[in-house]
Amino acid sequence: MSLLSVKNLEKSYVTKTMLGKTQEHKVLKQVSFELESNQILGIVGESGCGKSTLAKVLTRLESFSAGEIKFDGKDLRSLDSKEFPHLIQMVFQDPYQSLNPRKKAWEIIADPVLVTENISRSEAKKRALAMMEKVGLLTETSERYPHQFSGGQRQRLGIARALMLRPKLLILDEPVSALDVSIQAQVLNLLLKLQKEFQLSMIFISHDLSVVKHISDKTLVLYFGEIVEIGPSAEVFNKPQHSYTQKLLDSAP
Numbered sequence: 003m004s005l006l007s008v009k010n011l012e013k014s015y016v017t018k019t020m021l022g023k024t025q026e027h028k029v030l031k032q033v034s035f036e037l038e039s040n041q042i043l044g045i046v047g048e049s050g051c052g053k054s055t056l057a058k059v060l061t062r063l064e065s066f067s068a069g070e071i072k073f074d075g076k077d078l079r080s081l082d083s084k085e086f087p088h089l090i091q092m093v094f095q096d097p098y099q100s101l102n103p104r105k106k107a108w109e110i111i112a113d114p115v116l117v118t119e120n121i122s123r124s125e126a127k128k129r130a131l132a133m134m135e136k137v138g139l140l141t142e143t144s145e146r147y148p149h150q151f152s153g154g155q156r157q158r159l160g161i162a163r164a165l166m167l168r169p170k171l172l173i174l175d176e177p178v179s180a181l182d183v184s185i186q187a188q189v190l191n192l193l194l195k196l197q198k199e200f201q202l203s204m205i206f207i208s209h210d211l212s213v214v215k216h217i218s219d220k221t222l223v224l225y226f227g228e229i230v231e232i233g234p235s236a237e238v239f240n241k242p243q244h245s246y247t248q249k250l251l252d253s254a255p
């Protein structure tokens with residue numbers, strides 16, 4: 003059984019026009035795919051094609067209009083809200099916006115356990131420091147605030163926080179897009195290391211094809227909310243079947 007199974011997923015946003023009429027905008031159309039345990043799925047596609055919307059639906063930040071999502075065989079919507087953060091976690095593009103500027107590094111990382119588990123602050127701090135080491139942050143920096151870290155370090159903080167509850171699936175929405183190219187490679191290699199260590203499945207969203215090619219086992223190409231191609235990354239990148247994938251590859255630097 004797949005860890006994640008998505009069938010005919012549809013998502014519409016309803017917006018109001020200037021005249022007050024409601025308008026339905028279909029953002030995801032008949033999206034179907036499977037993700038196995040320990041697998042990294044890359045999602046690529048142009049701006050506005052629905053990548054973040056898909057991530058938000060999978061993390062239950064947004065509802066969906068039709069279709070079926072199963073996680074470990076269970077309906078995603080039926081999962082207990084206390085259990086959910088132990089199963090699926092998300093890392094966002096902008097580590098600055100997603101980290102509380104008034105909290106110290108260790109508090110940010112420890113937050114998920116402090117919220118969900120009945121443990122002391124000192125125990126939570128101990129676990130946060132251990133996680134800092136795993137993501138390559140110096141424990142001496144645990145009392146610092148987010149603005150006192152570099153972009154790459156901030157993204158490591160976000161990754162550490164996402165891993166604190168030992169989720170099975172990590173969804174990363176453009177996690178390295180805001181970083182310098184040299185730092186991107188370091189964070190990608192860290193993610194590959196953590197994937198093995200924590201036996202994670204990952205969904206890695208990026209508009210950068212070379213990044214997805216490097217990290218993902220399987221690649222899904224999204225075009226105006228529809229999957230135009232999905233398959234092992236080597237095949238998608240070396241023998242694209244769809245003209246849109248070819249176009250994306252041609253336009254990549």
Ligand SMILES: Nc1ncnc2c1ncn2[C@@H]1O[C@H](COP(=O)(O)OP(=O)(O)OP(=O)(O)O)[C@@H](O)[C@H]1O
Pocket residue numbers: 015016017027029047048049050051052053054055056209
């Ligand atoms: N809350 C919302 N209400 C209405 N429309 C929305 C909302 N969020 C996204 N959309 C629309 O849905 C479409 C897909 O947006 P989404 O953010 O998923 O794209 P994306 O592939 O992540 O793009 P990018 O690469 O720029 O991040 C866009 O047309 C966007 O305008």
Ligand SMILES: [Mg+2]
Pocket residue numbers: 053054055175
């Ligand atoms: Mg997006």
